[in-house]
Amino acid sequence: MEMKYFVVEIEVMKDGSIARAISEAKEREQAVSQFHQTLASAVITEDVASVYCEVKDLYGNVVLKELNIKPTPEPEPTTDTTDEVIA
Numbered sequence: 001m002e003m004k005y006f007v008v009e010i011e012v013m014k015d016g017s018i019a020r021a022i023s024e025a026k027e028r029e030q031a032v033s034q035f036h037q038t039l040a041s042a043v044i045t046e047d048v049a050s051v052y053c054e055v056k057d058l059y060g061n062v063v064l065k066e067l068n069i070k071p072t073p074e075p076e077p078t079t080d081t082t083d084e085v086i087a
Helices: 030-046
Strands: 004-013 018-027 048-057 064-070
Touching: 004 030, 018 030, 030 048, 030 064
Parallel strands: none
Antiparallel strands: 004 018, 004 048, 048 064
16 A cells, blocks of 8 residues: 555634634645645634644554644733822
């Protein structure tokens, strides 16, 4: 039987929704290339909070995997002037 590879992608969006996809490749190099394209696209997309991607072979062996979680921005500090004493 000819070896096949599968690229599994799970994206968690900032609104909490989840996008998932599985695609097939005949060559390992093609699957690895798709893996990197998938990660790169998710990393630059603002609406994506995290992405998990892996390449598996026909027998379920994980060839490559990565999880990227974007840092959440710190809220801007606010200046509270309610405690100031006016003399």
